[in-house]
Amino acid sequence: MGKIVGGFATSHVLFSRTGHEKQADAVFDGMEEIGRRIDALSPDIVVIVSNDHMLNFNTQFQAPFVVGIGARYTAFGDLGIPNDYSIAGEPDFAQGFIEHANARDYDLGVVREPRPDHGMAIPSLFASPRGARPIVPLYTNVDMRPVPSTRRCYRLGQLLADYVETGRPADERVVVLGAGGLSHWIGVEQQGEVNEAYDRWLLERFEVGDVEALTSLTIEEIEAAAGNGGVELINWIIMLGALGGAKAHTIYYEPMTGWWTGMAGIAVDA
Template sequence: MAEITGIYTASHTPVMLNFPDRIPAELKDEIFGAYKAMGDDFMSGKPDALIVLSNDHLHNFFLDNFPAYCIGCAESYESPIEHWLHAKRRVFAGDQAFGAYLLQEAYQADFDPSFSMEMVLDHGSLTPLELAGVDPDLPIVPVLINCVQPPMPTMRRSYALGQFLGRAIRAYEGVDRVAILATGGISHDIATPRMGMVNEEFDQTFLTLMEKGDIEGTLRYATDFVHTAGNGCEEIRMWMAAMGAADGAPFRRAYYRAVNDWYTGIGIGRFEV
């Protein structure tokens, strides 16, 4: 039976790596320090494997084939796939057996995810791992959620997916210790006239509801108001999945700052499992 050593949530944006000096040096150091602190806490749990909840930015999928959920079952994952991202090219080790186990268990639990044995990872997965300094040899299992192209899975369905993942991980006998990183959001808009505008009111309300442990309120707020916080805010589906996996464990906000010059409300948190 596996122990979940930590469930972490963190924003991602390629601007962090491509244009780190677009914001004052003190603020950049503060944000990068928050990611490093998350990584230190993460690695202190000594996980044997990492589940990465993220989304695909049209690199694995396109309009001809865009699954709601996809579980990685590859032996390794090349990243970043974007040639323009200012990050070292890496190949992450995969845990093929773990991915295959989650896939089979998902079918038994009445979920119907796609799977991929040739998945690549873009900035959504790489950016927080890079800034957190996570061990590059730690085996990962990516679980991608469609947050880009409507129709998207509902917030409630993504929460239910997280509940399933939590149960399946805890029942897995292939490893002893597993961590979860859910990365995306919070408010931001990409390639629209609102790009660069951050809805701090949405972000603060969303984080406060999570801190209060108000699961139903969080799901309703995310569903009803995500459209006010930009198309990139659809990525909070990963946070909903993390909340499901946490099984009621309290959420602690580690960091938040609205950073307009990075186009994003930067949030980091942890469920105290």
């Protein structure tokens, strides 16, 4: 049986340092620290739970959960990410997960050749240096209603853990990395605001392993408090489900109004 050896979550943007160098560097240091910790765990595969930003899935098509089954992914190249950044995939793991979930009443969509935008590529830059460590992208829909509920996301994380533990080769080591959040508002009037109090409340919930509070949140509540971008919290909750609701440590938090985002990263011990 395989083993989930670690769980992490991180915001998934990087912008200009100008005007807020100290905060920007603290965020970058935090992402690097997450990368170092992932390296130290020597995982064979990193499952990255994140969302697209209207580049691969837009208002023409959205699905609640979509798994990448490609052997290789090439970054779209937004936000200055090199558009030749190429990341190894893990089709066998991905297909197996889809079948495992299907047998347990979760039907997941598949995508073969997405061009990962920053949502998937920024965490990959730290989780899979030079794209050498295989990733399995798990995309969530946070853009069009209905968005999957927090409880349903947590349960999907549990199914992922069950798959690794019962359906994968002996000694396979898997890290789960949730990406996105925390509070931010995109393309709406409140753009630029950060709800630091709510972000810190969320981080405390992860620190104490308060699964009940996190999985009781409705999407509407999250959007009201943390913005339409803050709904990316569901990516963290899937990761938490995969880690069995274990307690987290906050690696970094910066309420970066300059980046229009509450920037945060956590580590969960397996």
